[in-house]
Amino acid sequence: MFAAIMLAVLPAAAQPRDEAPEDFPQGANRDDTFYACTACHGFKLVAQQGMNRRQWDESISLMVSKHGMPAPEAADRDKILDYLEAAFPQRATPSRGGFRNPFAQ
Secondary structure, three states: OHHHHHHHHOOHHHOOOOOOHHHOOOOOOHHHHHHHHHOOOOHHHHHOOOOOHHHHHHHHHHHHHHHOOOOOOHHHHHHHHHHHHHHOOOOOOOOOOOOOOHHHO
């Protein structure tokens, strides 16, 4: 009962997730990217996005500066960006308002 009450009051980011790296597109660095992202939020949030490499890189920078994410080493950052760019590429550009970073909110 205590566990159920605690899950009800914990923010969604702190609750256990039913996600695994295998749920997402195969590719080099998938597992490392999955675990880097799920340290703070569900990976489905990432998978819903479609961004180019620059936008993914800006998202990482924003999470480091605004949300206290530990800055990944340059080589690790490149691996994460390689996976995100390949697995979740940019979708059609929004017709109005331009790009809005989903992690800036």
